[in-house]
Amino acid sequence: xxxxxxxxxxxxxxPYDVVLFGATGFVGELTxxxxxxxxxxxxxxxxxxxxxxxLRALRDRLAVGRPHLAELPLLxxxxxxxxxxxxxxxxxxxxxxxxxxYVRYGDGLVAACAEAGTDCVDLTGEPEFVxxxxxxxxxxxxxxxARLVHACGFDSVPHDLGVxxxxxxxxxxxxxxxxxxxxxxxxxxxxxxxxxxxxxxxxREILRAARQRRLYEPRLVGRRARAPLGGPxxxxxxxxxxxPLPTLDPQVVARSARALDRYGPDFRxxxxxxxxxxxxxxxxxxxxxxxxxxxxxxxxxxWLMDRYPGGKGPSAERRARxxxxxxxxxxxxxxxxxxxxxxxxxxxxxxAKMLAESALCLAFDPLPRTAGQVTTATAMGDxxxxxxxxxxxxxxxxxxx
Numbered sequence: 001x002x003x004x005x006x007x008x009x010x011x012x013x014x015p016y017d018v019v020l021f022g023a024t025g026f027v028g029e030l031t032x033x034x035x036x037x038x039x040x041x042x043x044x045x046x047x048x049x050x051x052x053x054x055l056r057a058l059r060d061r062l063a064v065g066r067p068h069l070a071e072l073p074l075l076x077x078x079x080x081x082x083x084x085x086x087x088x089x090x091x092x093x094x095x096x097x098x099x100x101x102y103v104r105y106g107d108g109l110v111a112a113c114a115e116a117g118t119d120c121v122d123l124t125g126e127p128e129f130v131x132x133x134x135x136x137x138x139x140x141x142x143x144x145x146a147r148l149v150h151a152c153g154f155d156s157v158p159h160d161l162g163v164x165x166x167x168x169x170x171x172x173x174x175x176x177x178x179x180x181x182x183x184x185x186x187x188x189x190x191x192x193x194x195x196x197x198x199x200x201x202x203x204r205e206i207l208r209a210a211r212q213r214r215l216y217e218p219r220l221v222g223r224r225a226r227a228p229l230g231g232p233x234x235x236x237x238x239x240x241x242x243x244p245l246p247t248l249d250p251q252v253v254a255r256s257a258r259a260l261d262r263y264g265p266d267f268r269x270x271x272x273x274x275x276x277x278x279x280x281x282x283x284x285x286x287x288x289x290x291x292x293x294x295x296x297x298x299x300x301x302x303w304l305m306d307r308y309p310g311g312k313g314p315s316a317e318r319r320a321r322x323x324x325x326x327x328x329x330x331x332x333x334x335x336x337x338x339x340x341x342x343x344x345x346x347x348x349x350x351x352a353k354m355l356a357e358s359a360l361c362l363a364f365d366p367l368p369r370t371a372g373q374v375t376t377a378t379a380m381g382d383x384x385x386x387x388x389x390x391x392x393x394x395x396x397x398x399x400x401x
Contacts, residue, residue: 016092022099023047024054026313030352046073079105089116096359102129117144125155131209142372152358153351159249162341164377171333175266178330181274186322187314225257230270242272256377319345338399
Protein backbone atom coordinates (compact mmCIF):
# COMPACT_ATOMS: atom_id res chain seq x y z
CA UNK A 1 0.00 0.00 0.00
CA UNK A 2 1.45 3.35 -1.05
CA UNK A 3 0.68 6.89 -0.08
CA UNK A 4 0.41 9.53 -2.76
CA UNK A 5 3.44 11.24 -1.21
CA UNK A 6 5.61 8.34 -2.34
CA UNK A 7 4.68 9.07 -5.94
CA UNK A 8 4.02 12.80 -6.26
CA UNK A 9 6.13 14.64 -8.80
CA UNK A 10 6.04 17.39 -11.39
CA UNK A 11 3.22 17.65 -13.90
CA UNK A 12 5.30 15.91 -16.57
CA UNK A 13 6.43 13.06 -14.34
CA UNK A 14 3.26 12.14 -12.48
CA PRO A 15 2.85 8.38 -12.24
CA TYR A 16 -0.90 8.29 -12.88
CA ASP A 17 -3.25 9.49 -15.57
CA VAL A 18 -6.43 8.93 -13.52
CA VAL A 19 -7.04 8.30 -9.83
CA LEU A 20 -10.50 7.30 -8.61
CA PHE A 21 -11.10 8.73 -5.12
CA GLY A 22 -13.93 7.25 -3.07
CA ALA A 23 -13.53 3.99 -4.95
CA THR A 24 -15.11 1.79 -2.27
CA GLY A 25 -18.47 3.63 -2.15
CA PHE A 26 -21.45 2.35 -4.13
CA VAL A 27 -20.93 4.47 -7.25
CA GLY A 28 -17.17 4.34 -6.70
CA GLU A 29 -17.15 0.57 -7.07
CA LEU A 30 -19.27 0.77 -10.22
CA THR A 31 -16.85 3.34 -11.64
CA UNK A 32 -13.88 1.14 -10.74
CA UNK A 33 -15.51 -1.80 -12.50
CA UNK A 34 -16.12 0.35 -15.56
CA UNK A 35 -12.49 1.49 -15.65
CA UNK A 36 -11.34 -2.09 -15.16
CA UNK A 37 -13.19 -3.08 -18.35
CA UNK A 38 -12.79 0.07 -20.46
CA UNK A 39 -9.65 2.01 -19.54
CA UNK A 40 -7.15 1.66 -22.39
CA UNK A 41 -4.15 -0.56 -21.81
CA UNK A 42 -1.81 2.44 -21.62
CA UNK A 43 -3.89 4.22 -18.97
CA UNK A 44 -2.07 4.42 -15.65
CA UNK A 45 -4.82 4.46 -13.06
CA UNK A 46 -5.21 3.85 -9.35
CA UNK A 47 -7.82 3.49 -6.63
CA UNK A 48 -7.86 5.87 -3.67
CA UNK A 49 -9.74 6.09 -0.39
CA UNK A 50 -9.30 6.26 3.35
CA UNK A 51 -9.66 2.54 4.20
CA UNK A 52 -6.74 0.34 3.04
CA UNK A 53 -8.55 -2.91 3.80
CA UNK A 54 -11.57 -1.94 1.72
CA LEU A 55 -9.33 -0.82 -1.15
CA ARG A 56 -7.52 -4.16 -1.12
CA ALA A 57 -10.81 -6.04 -1.07
CA LEU A 58 -12.07 -4.03 -4.04
CA ARG A 59 -8.86 -4.69 -5.98
CA ASP A 60 -9.20 -8.42 -5.27
CA ARG A 61 -12.73 -8.38 -6.70
CA LEU A 62 -11.60 -6.47 -9.77
CA ALA A 63 -8.74 -8.91 -10.35
CA VAL A 64 -11.13 -11.87 -10.64
CA GLY A 65 -11.04 -12.60 -14.36
CA ARG A 66 -8.67 -9.64 -14.82
CA PRO A 67 -5.31 -10.87 -13.49
CA HIS A 68 -3.50 -7.79 -14.81
CA LEU A 69 -5.26 -5.77 -12.07
CA ALA A 70 -3.86 -7.83 -9.19
CA GLU A 71 -1.25 -5.11 -8.60
CA LEU A 72 -3.46 -2.12 -9.34
CA PRO A 73 -2.03 0.75 -7.25
CA LEU A 74 -3.89 1.72 -4.08
CA LEU A 75 -3.50 5.17 -2.54
CA UNK A 76 -4.59 6.17 0.95
CA UNK A 77 -6.13 9.65 1.33
CA UNK A 78 -8.77 11.15 3.60
CA UNK A 79 -10.99 14.22 3.22
CA UNK A 80 -10.12 15.11 6.83
CA UNK A 81 -6.37 15.12 6.03
CA UNK A 82 -5.48 18.06 3.74
CA UNK A 83 -1.89 16.90 3.32
CA UNK A 84 -3.02 13.52 2.00
CA UNK A 85 -5.27 15.31 -0.51
CA UNK A 86 -2.38 17.50 -1.69
CA UNK A 87 -0.25 14.40 -2.15
CA UNK A 88 -3.05 12.67 -4.04
CA UNK A 89 -3.58 15.62 -6.39
CA UNK A 90 0.14 15.86 -7.06
CA UNK A 91 0.38 12.22 -8.11
CA UNK A 92 -2.02 12.27 -11.07
CA UNK A 93 -3.23 14.24 -14.07
CA UNK A 94 -6.96 13.69 -13.35
CA UNK A 95 -8.86 12.92 -10.14
CA UNK A 96 -12.38 11.49 -10.34
CA UNK A 97 -14.16 11.73 -6.98
CA UNK A 98 -17.40 10.17 -5.78
CA UNK A 99 -17.12 11.38 -2.18
CA UNK A 100 -20.23 13.34 -1.18
CA UNK A 101 -22.16 15.20 -0.01
CA TYR A 102 -19.60 17.43 -1.65
CA VAL A 103 -20.46 20.53 0.35
CA ARG A 104 -19.22 18.59 3.40
CA TYR A 105 -16.37 16.55 1.96
CA GLY A 106 -15.41 18.00 -1.42
CA ASP A 107 -13.70 21.36 -0.89
CA GLY A 108 -10.32 20.09 0.29
CA LEU A 109 -9.78 17.93 -2.77
CA VAL A 110 -10.83 20.69 -5.17
CA ALA A 111 -8.44 23.08 -3.42
CA ALA A 112 -5.61 20.57 -3.76
CA CYS A 113 -6.32 20.00 -7.46
CA ALA A 114 -6.54 23.72 -8.19
CA GLU A 115 -3.17 24.27 -6.51
CA ALA A 116 -1.49 21.31 -8.23
CA GLY A 117 -2.84 22.01 -11.72
CA THR A 118 -4.71 18.69 -11.64
CA ASP A 119 -8.01 18.17 -13.46
CA CYS A 120 -10.90 17.16 -11.18
CA VAL A 121 -14.27 15.62 -12.07
CA ASP A 122 -17.07 14.82 -9.63
CA LEU A 123 -20.73 13.83 -9.41
CA THR A 124 -22.12 16.76 -7.47
CA GLY A 125 -25.62 18.04 -7.99
CA GLU A 126 -25.20 20.60 -5.19
CA PRO A 127 -25.46 24.25 -6.33
CA GLU A 128 -23.93 25.56 -3.11
CA PHE A 129 -20.78 23.48 -3.56
CA VAL A 130 -20.40 24.50 -7.20
CA UNK A 131 -20.76 28.20 -6.39
CA UNK A 132 -18.37 28.05 -3.44
CA UNK A 133 -15.84 26.18 -5.56
CA UNK A 134 -16.00 28.97 -8.12
CA UNK A 135 -15.48 31.67 -5.50
CA UNK A 136 -12.66 29.87 -3.70
CA UNK A 137 -10.76 28.02 -6.41
CA UNK A 138 -11.57 29.17 -9.96
CA UNK A 139 -8.92 31.89 -10.06
CA UNK A 140 -6.13 29.61 -8.82
CA UNK A 141 -7.18 26.82 -11.19
CA UNK A 142 -6.96 29.25 -14.09
CA UNK A 143 -3.42 30.11 -13.05
CA UNK A 144 -2.30 26.48 -12.80
CA UNK A 145 -4.31 25.15 -15.75
CA ALA A 146 -6.52 22.84 -13.69
CA ARG A 147 -9.95 22.05 -15.12
CA LEU A 148 -12.58 21.73 -12.38
CA VAL A 149 -15.53 19.96 -13.99
CA HIS A 150 -18.47 19.35 -11.70
CA ALA A 151 -21.63 17.31 -12.33
CA CYS A 152 -20.10 14.61 -14.52
CA GLY A 153 -22.89 12.07 -13.93
CA PHE A 154 -26.63 12.12 -14.58
CA ASP A 155 -26.27 15.53 -12.96
CA SER A 156 -25.64 17.07 -15.48
CA VAL A 157 -24.05 15.34 -18.48
CA PRO A 158 -27.18 14.31 -20.45
CA HIS A 159 -28.68 17.79 -20.04
CA ASP A 160 -25.55 19.85 -20.67
CA LEU A 161 -24.37 17.79 -23.65
CA GLY A 162 -27.94 17.22 -24.85
CA VAL A 163 -28.51 20.97 -25.11
CA UNK A 164 -25.16 21.37 -26.91
CA UNK A 165 -26.19 18.62 -29.35
CA UNK A 166 -29.56 20.32 -29.88
CA UNK A 167 -28.01 23.76 -30.43
CA UNK A 168 -25.73 22.25 -33.09
CA UNK A 169 -28.82 21.27 -35.10
CA UNK A 170 -30.05 24.89 -35.19
CA UNK A 171 -28.85 27.93 -37.16
CA UNK A 172 -25.91 29.96 -35.89
CA UNK A 173 -25.98 33.61 -34.85
CA UNK A 174 -29.69 33.77 -33.97
CA UNK A 175 -31.66 33.72 -30.70
CA UNK A 176 -32.25 30.14 -29.54
CA UNK A 177 -34.80 28.59 -27.19
CA UNK A 178 -34.44 25.06 -25.80
CA UNK A 179 -36.69 23.18 -23.37
CA UNK A 180 -35.60 19.90 -21.78
CA UNK A 181 -38.00 17.21 -20.52
CA UNK A 182 -36.60 14.53 -18.20
CA UNK A 183 -38.11 11.08 -17.67
CA UNK A 184 -36.56 8.19 -15.74
CA UNK A 185 -37.44 4.88 -14.18
CA UNK A 186 -34.85 4.08 -11.52
CA UNK A 187 -34.06 3.68 -7.83
CA UNK A 188 -31.55 5.71 -5.81
CA UNK A 189 -28.72 5.02 -3.35
CA UNK A 190 -28.10 6.24 0.19
CA UNK A 191 -25.46 8.64 -1.08
CA UNK A 192 -27.88 10.31 -3.47
CA UNK A 193 -30.50 10.49 -0.73
CA UNK A 194 -28.00 12.12 1.65
CA UNK A 195 -26.98 14.69 -0.97
CA UNK A 196 -30.60 15.55 -1.74
CA UNK A 197 -31.54 15.96 1.92
CA UNK A 198 -28.44 18.06 2.53
CA UNK A 199 -29.36 20.42 -0.32
CA UNK A 200 -33.02 20.61 0.73
CA UNK A 201 -31.95 21.64 4.22
CA UNK A 202 -29.50 24.36 3.14
CA UNK A 203 -31.70 26.84 1.29
CA ARG A 204 -30.20 29.90 2.98
CA GLU A 205 -26.66 28.70 2.42
CA ILE A 206 -27.41 28.01 -1.24
CA LEU A 207 -28.72 31.53 -1.76
CA ARG A 208 -25.74 33.02 0.10
CA ALA A 209 -23.28 31.08 -2.08
CA ALA A 210 -25.08 32.18 -5.25
CA ARG A 211 -24.85 35.82 -4.15
CA GLN A 212 -21.14 35.41 -3.45
CA ARG A 213 -20.57 33.96 -6.89
CA ARG A 214 -22.30 36.89 -8.58
CA LEU A 215 -19.80 39.23 -6.92
CA TYR A 216 -16.89 37.43 -8.60
CA GLU A 217 -18.31 36.20 -11.89
CA PRO A 218 -17.78 38.51 -14.90
CA ARG A 219 -20.91 39.74 -16.60
CA LEU A 220 -21.65 38.57 -20.11
CA VAL A 221 -21.27 41.48 -22.55
CA GLY A 222 -23.03 41.64 -25.92
CA ARG A 223 -24.87 38.34 -25.44
CA ARG A 224 -27.49 36.88 -23.14
CA ALA A 225 -27.78 33.34 -21.71
CA ARG A 226 -30.32 32.42 -19.06
CA ALA A 227 -32.21 29.50 -17.54
CA PRO A 228 -35.43 30.81 -15.97
CA LEU A 229 -37.67 28.53 -13.95
CA GLY A 230 -40.63 27.72 -16.15
CA GLY A 231 -44.16 27.13 -14.89
CA PRO A 232 -46.07 23.82 -14.80
CA UNK A 233 -47.76 23.11 -18.12
CA UNK A 234 -48.86 20.42 -20.51
CA UNK A 235 -46.26 19.84 -23.20
CA UNK A 236 -47.80 18.95 -26.59
CA UNK A 237 -44.31 18.24 -27.93
CA UNK A 238 -43.87 15.28 -25.55
CA UNK A 239 -47.50 14.53 -24.67
CA UNK A 240 -46.73 14.84 -20.96
CA UNK A 241 -47.15 17.22 -18.05
CA UNK A 242 -44.04 19.36 -17.55
CA UNK A 243 -43.03 20.31 -14.01
CA PRO A 244 -40.16 22.79 -13.49
CA LEU A 245 -37.02 21.14 -12.07
CA PRO A 246 -35.03 23.57 -9.88
CA THR A 247 -31.89 21.41 -10.01
CA LEU A 248 -28.28 22.23 -10.83
CA ASP A 249 -28.76 21.14 -14.46
CA PRO A 250 -30.20 24.37 -15.93
CA GLN A 251 -27.50 26.39 -14.17
CA VAL A 252 -24.84 24.23 -15.83
CA VAL A 253 -26.52 24.64 -19.23
CA ALA A 254 -26.63 28.43 -18.83
CA ARG A 255 -22.93 28.53 -17.94
CA SER A 256 -22.09 26.53 -21.05
CA ALA A 257 -24.18 28.96 -23.09
CA ARG A 258 -22.34 31.93 -21.59
CA ALA A 259 -18.98 30.37 -22.43
CA LEU A 260 -19.72 29.28 -26.01
CA ASP A 261 -20.71 31.64 -28.83
CA ARG A 262 -22.41 28.76 -30.67
CA TYR A 263 -25.44 29.20 -28.36
CA GLY A 264 -26.17 32.50 -30.11
CA PRO A 265 -26.72 36.09 -29.03
CA ASP A 266 -29.78 35.37 -26.87
CA PHE A 267 -30.17 31.88 -25.40
CA ARG A 268 -32.84 30.55 -23.02
CA UNK A 269 -33.16 27.10 -21.46
CA UNK A 270 -36.00 25.70 -19.33
CA UNK A 271 -35.73 22.38 -17.49
CA UNK A 272 -38.72 20.13 -16.69
CA UNK A 273 -39.66 16.77 -15.26
CA UNK A 274 -41.88 14.99 -17.76
CA UNK A 275 -44.86 13.18 -16.17
CA UNK A 276 -47.48 11.22 -18.07
CA UNK A 277 -50.62 12.04 -16.06
CA UNK A 278 -51.86 14.95 -13.97
CA UNK A 279 -52.31 12.79 -10.80
CA UNK A 280 -48.68 11.64 -11.10
CA UNK A 281 -47.61 15.27 -11.48
CA UNK A 282 -49.52 16.31 -8.37
CA UNK A 283 -48.18 13.35 -6.41
CA UNK A 284 -44.60 14.06 -7.43
CA UNK A 285 -44.96 17.69 -6.40
CA UNK A 286 -46.32 16.67 -3.01
CA UNK A 287 -43.49 14.17 -2.48
CA UNK A 288 -40.78 16.73 -3.21
CA UNK A 289 -42.51 19.27 -0.99
CA UNK A 290 -42.58 16.76 1.86
CA UNK A 291 -38.86 16.08 1.38
CA UNK A 292 -38.02 19.77 1.48
CA UNK A 293 -40.09 20.23 4.64
CA UNK A 294 -38.51 17.23 6.38
CA UNK A 295 -35.01 18.42 5.51
CA UNK A 296 -35.54 21.63 7.49
CA UNK A 297 -35.72 19.63 10.73
CA UNK A 298 -32.26 18.34 11.71
CA UNK A 299 -33.57 15.45 13.83
CA UNK A 300 -35.88 14.27 11.04
CA UNK A 301 -33.15 14.71 8.43
CA UNK A 302 -30.66 12.66 10.48
CA TRP A 303 -33.28 9.97 11.09
CA LEU A 304 -33.99 9.68 7.37
CA MET A 305 -30.27 9.42 6.57
CA ASP A 306 -29.85 6.68 9.18
CA ARG A 307 -32.75 4.77 7.65
CA TYR A 308 -31.08 4.81 4.23
CA PRO A 309 -27.30 5.02 4.78
CA GLY A 310 -24.67 5.72 2.16
CA GLY A 311 -22.64 2.96 0.52
CA LYS A 312 -25.72 1.00 -0.55
CA GLY A 313 -27.89 1.15 -3.62
CA PRO A 314 -30.16 -0.78 -5.99
CA SER A 315 -29.27 -4.31 -7.05
CA ALA A 316 -27.82 -5.16 -10.45
CA GLU A 317 -31.19 -6.66 -11.41
CA ARG A 318 -33.02 -3.46 -10.48
CA ARG A 319 -30.47 -1.32 -12.32
CA ALA A 320 -30.82 -3.49 -15.41
CA ARG A 321 -34.51 -2.51 -15.58
CA UNK A 322 -33.81 1.19 -15.11
CA UNK A 323 -33.73 3.80 -17.86
CA UNK A 324 -33.74 7.51 -18.63
CA UNK A 325 -34.79 9.76 -21.48
CA UNK A 326 -34.30 13.50 -21.88
CA UNK A 327 -36.10 15.12 -24.80
CA UNK A 328 -35.18 18.58 -26.01
CA UNK A 329 -37.27 20.95 -28.08
CA UNK A 330 -35.11 23.59 -29.75
CA UNK A 331 -36.21 26.60 -31.79
CA UNK A 332 -34.44 29.46 -33.56
CA UNK A 333 -33.95 31.10 -36.93
CA UNK A 334 -37.21 29.67 -38.23
CA UNK A 335 -36.10 26.12 -37.45
CA UNK A 336 -37.44 23.63 -34.91
CA UNK A 337 -35.82 20.40 -33.80
CA UNK A 338 -36.69 17.59 -31.37
CA UNK A 339 -33.73 15.63 -30.00
CA UNK A 340 -33.28 12.95 -27.35
CA UNK A 341 -30.55 11.66 -25.06
CA UNK A 342 -31.34 8.28 -23.52
CA UNK A 343 -29.74 5.31 -21.82
CA UNK A 344 -29.95 2.77 -19.02
CA UNK A 345 -29.82 3.16 -15.26
CA UNK A 346 -29.27 6.91 -14.79
CA UNK A 347 -28.10 7.22 -11.21
CA UNK A 348 -25.53 4.45 -11.07
CA UNK A 349 -24.52 2.39 -14.13
CA UNK A 350 -24.72 5.31 -16.56
CA UNK A 351 -23.42 7.80 -13.99
CA ALA A 352 -20.35 5.61 -13.37
CA LYS A 353 -19.85 5.42 -17.12
CA MET A 354 -20.17 9.19 -17.53
CA LEU A 355 -17.71 9.92 -14.71
CA ALA A 356 -15.13 7.44 -15.98
CA GLU A 357 -15.41 8.61 -19.59
CA SER A 358 -15.13 12.25 -18.47
CA ALA A 359 -11.90 11.46 -16.66
CA LEU A 360 -10.51 9.51 -19.63
CA CYS A 361 -11.59 12.30 -22.00
CA LEU A 362 -9.66 14.91 -19.99
CA ALA A 363 -6.66 12.63 -19.75
CA PHE A 364 -6.32 11.56 -23.38
CA ASP A 365 -8.47 13.47 -25.89
CA PRO A 366 -7.47 16.59 -27.85
CA LEU A 367 -9.68 19.26 -26.31
CA PRO A 368 -10.14 23.04 -26.38
CA ARG A 369 -7.78 24.89 -24.06
CA THR A 370 -9.74 25.69 -20.92
CA ALA A 371 -8.97 26.12 -17.23
CA GLY A 372 -10.77 26.97 -14.02
CA GLN A 373 -14.31 25.88 -13.26
CA VAL A 374 -15.72 24.70 -16.60
CA THR A 375 -18.70 22.61 -17.70
CA THR A 376 -18.66 19.33 -19.59
CA ALA A 377 -19.88 21.09 -22.75
CA THR A 378 -17.17 23.75 -22.46
CA ALA A 379 -14.28 21.47 -21.53
CA MET A 380 -15.09 18.31 -23.52
CA GLY A 381 -18.13 18.90 -25.75
CA ASP A 382 -18.12 16.80 -28.92
CA UNK A 383 -15.29 14.56 -27.69
CA UNK A 384 -17.33 13.42 -24.68
CA UNK A 385 -20.48 13.04 -26.79
CA UNK A 386 -18.54 10.73 -29.11
CA UNK A 387 -17.24 8.71 -26.17
CA UNK A 388 -20.70 8.30 -24.64
CA UNK A 389 -22.25 7.33 -27.96
CA UNK A 390 -19.60 4.63 -28.33
CA UNK A 391 -20.66 3.22 -24.93
CA UNK A 392 -24.35 2.99 -25.85
CA UNK A 393 -25.79 6.29 -24.59
CA UNK A 394 -27.92 7.58 -27.45
CA UNK A 395 -27.91 11.12 -28.86
CA UNK A 396 -30.41 11.36 -31.72
CA UNK A 397 -32.45 13.82 -33.73
CA UNK A 398 -36.09 12.72 -33.51
CA UNK A 399 -37.63 15.41 -35.72
CA UNK A 400 -36.62 18.46 -37.74
CA UNK A 401 -39.01 21.20 -38.77
